[in-house]
Amino acid sequence: MTRTHWAAVTAVVLALLFAGAATVASAGDGTTAADRTPTGASADAGFARDMSVHHQQAVEMSFVVRERTENDEVRRLAYDIANTQANQRGMMLGWLDLWGLPKLDADAEPMDWMSAGADGASGHSGHGGGHEAGDGDGDGPLMPGMATKAEVEQLSRLSGKQAEILYLQLMIIHHNGGIAMAKGCVDRCEVRVERDLAQGMVDAQASEVELMVNMLRKRGAQPRT
Incomplete structure (x- = not known):
């Protein structure tokens, strides 16, 4: 098993550990108890599911590029x-x-929560289309900003400056898609702690986009349009 594979496995284990810690912490801090428990069709649940998939791809691409550049x-x-x-x-x-x-x-289409009303009812919003459940690796329609399987495979074949440029280009698009999703939660989610997390994502990823654009320019490249 390569170092990249071990790193990816480590990321999954860490995510599971964080999940357990988050469950205990949320139960103890009173924030969730003060909010209405979300339904499966709510924006809160939809965002948590979709952004978890979205984040996992960012983690995987980040481990790939760490193996492809010094x-x-x-x-x-x-x-x-x-x-x-x-x-x-x-x-x-x-x-x-x-x-x-x-x-x-x-039974839920990715991004349906973006059109959900306060009661969790949703019509298909047309945001992002379908993807293979749970992995985001399909080459069909994906959630905003997600790379295709072919793009991720291309990244894994490059090295050095070429890998750096492609990673930065893909991650800028990925972050911009994530920002749009997080803004959707800020507007639609009802659980305060989740809205706070989403706003934090907006702020942090916008700052990282600026950083990555500058890093691309230093390498004589530009973001993809």
């Missing part, structure tokens, strides 16, 4: 993204456990 700046950024998003993913999975909701809902 550049300290890129490796440090990739580590920060992987660590932060594995942590946040664990929190969201922990909330789903706390709410007694499944982590995957085969």
Whole structure:
């Protein structure tokens, strides 16, 4: 098993540990108890499920690029993204456990929660289309900003400056999609602690996008349009 595979396995284990910690912490801090427990069709549950999938791909791409370059700046950024998003993913999975909701809902289209009303009723919003449940690896329609399986495979074949450029380009798109999703939760989610987390994602990822654009320019490249 390669170091990349071990790193990916480690990320999954860390996410599960964070999920358990988040479940205990949320139960003890009183924030969730003060909010109405979300339903499976709510924006709260939909965001937690979809963003968990979205974050997992960012973690995986970050571990890939750390194996494909020796550049300290890129490796440090990739580590920060992987660590932060594995942590946040664990929190969201922990909330789903706390709410007694499944982590995957085969009957729900990705991003349907973006059009959900206050009662959780939803019509298909057309945001993102379908994806393979739970892994985000399909080449069909994906959630906003997610890379295709072919793009991730291309990243794993590159090295050095080429890998750095593709990673930064893919991650800028990934972050911008994540920002749009997080803003949707800020507007629609009812659980305060989840809205706070979503706003934190908006702020942090917007700052990282600016950083990555500058890193691309230093390498004579531009973000993909």
